[in-house]
Amino acid sequence: DKAALATTLGGTLRADVDLLNATNFYTDRLFGVWVSVDLLQPDRNAPYLVQGGLGLPDRDFYLQGGRMAELRKQYQAYIAQVLQLAGVADPAAKAQRILALETKIAQAHATQEETNDVAKGANAWKQADLNAKAPGMDWAAFLAGAKLGEQQDFIVWQPKAVAGISRLVATEPLDVWKDYLAFHALDRAAPYLPKTFADARFAFHGTTLNGTPQQSERWKRAVDDSNHAVGEAIGKLYVERHFDPATKARADEMAKNIIAAFAKRIDALAWMSPQTKAHAKAKVAGLTVGMGYPETWRDYAGLEIKRDDALGNAERAEQFEYQRNIAKLGKPVDHGEWAMLPQTINAMNVPLENRLVFPAAILQPPFFDGAADDAVNYGAIGAVIGHEISHGFDNAGALFDETGKLHNWWTADDLKKFNAAGDALAAQFSSYQPFPGVSVNGRLTLGENIADVAGLATAYDAYQLSLQGKPGQTLEGFSPDQRFFLGFAQAWRSKAREQALRNSLLTNVHAPGQFRALTVRNLDAWYPAFEVKDGQKLYLAPDKRVKVW
Structure with a gap:
């Protein structure tokens, strides 16, 4: 059911990119959404849609030879390892298909230099343009899943990539998309799952990819997580004590x-x-x-935090931040x-x-x-x-x-x-x-x-x-x-x-x-x-x- 797939893909969107302030364009979710001032009409906010969907840092990791070819082998082995730990049947074959899908996504991606070209990114699209210019995805279902169904105006940062990824949603088998979604959900959750998952994730993302020999201590990771979830509440304490x-x-x-x-x-x-x-x-x-x-400090009153639910806390914090961002749409810009x-x-x-x-x-x-x-x-x-x-x-x-x-x-x-x-x-x-x-x-x-x-x-x-x-x-x-x-x-x-x-x-x-x-x-x-x-x-x-x- 490709409509259900589109709804699910839309539901994975989070506020995890920042195109012009922090120049952070990376997300492993199929698309990134950045809600900020509209660069063509600065008196209002707009959602910016950006390419995503890769588990490795950039398209070059999928398309270049040499060191990258070796990293791809290790990434495929890591995908299989995570699926196996989760008890998914036939993990090796599924890992191969997931990597093949991500390679096709990478082929659709814009380069880093193209992505950092503001003039190329300033593409104002109406909601109807998504179907007309990027066919394949059921965009009504996707936007409903992303809670953006009422939004009419978008800035589409890499139009060719958005069109290419949308086409893959229609042409790639549904089962491969299901496996892809399952792996990425597990990969994102791995730090909060049993130790074997967290260790496997660090061995690949930390050591293989970045050369870091040892994971930071658990309490430091917990501090980082709290910082990510309720950063301004911690910032208020920091300023009171250290500024x-x-x-x-x-x-x-x-x-x-x-x-x-x-x-x-x-x-x-x-x-x-x-x-x-x-x-x-x-x-x-x-x-x-x-x-x-x-x-003015941010209010976290609506965020539910439970002492015995680390994974749930992380997921609710990301959902809370996403809702906070999309709530800006249709409201005056907060300078x-x-x-x-x-x-x-x-x-x-x-x-x-x-x-x-x-x-x-x-x-x-x-x-x-x-x-x-x-x-x-x-x-x-x-x-x-x-x-x-x-x-x-x-x-x-x-x-x-x-x-x-x-x-x-x-x-x-x-x-x-x-x-x-x-x-x-x-x-x-x-x-x-x-x-x-x-x-x-x-x-x-x-x-x-x-x-x-x-x-x-x-x-x-x-x-x-x-x-x-x-x-x-x-x-x-x-x-x-x-x-x-x-x-x-x-x-x-x-x-x-x-x-x-x-x-x-x-x-x-x-x-x-x-x-x-x-x-x-x-x-x-x-x-x-x-x-x-x-x-x-x-x-x-x-x-x-x-x-x-």
């Missing part, structure tokens, strides 16, 4: 200074026309900043909502609202140190603040105007010059090789790299302005400029296992930390600070230094 008002005040002041420095940089751009500058200045003037925590928890060590640009978010947890070393001087902090958290401001003006952010609408506010000539600088930066990062013969994808990581270059330059300007013309002091043998760049470099210290790093190069829009630290090569101030000379590793000839903003 100092003096830190917030100092960070607010830095943000104000860095935004002012970015506006000055726009004024100084020789290549940009007055017309485009006026739009850019309006966008900077309209920026709002959330520092530390949201003004105070945070898509990131206060206890998260990260920061966010919200392009659809021209808003920046800096959670409390990033305001600690190595990003912010209350005991450190301004030079170190401007190099570290200052560069992060500058980075998030600059995201509003990177290759994707520059497509949105001051209201958050997808709207081209550039003259053709200015856009051509901006894109030329982006091309140069993409080529620079594509020359970095974490492993012999394996390069960073400069095109996939371009938005983050533009934000790093512009953000670091802006933070440097803001630090100089903060001195108000007075000379900075040398401390512990380091000049102010040296401390600024050391603060920046320290923020990017990181470790990764080889398998995890190789996966990241395929799917992550961020370059690895050691290459993000090399952003300094594009700043003229870097060279006198450490007397970097031609022939040294971190030297870049003046004509090769990329200046975007």
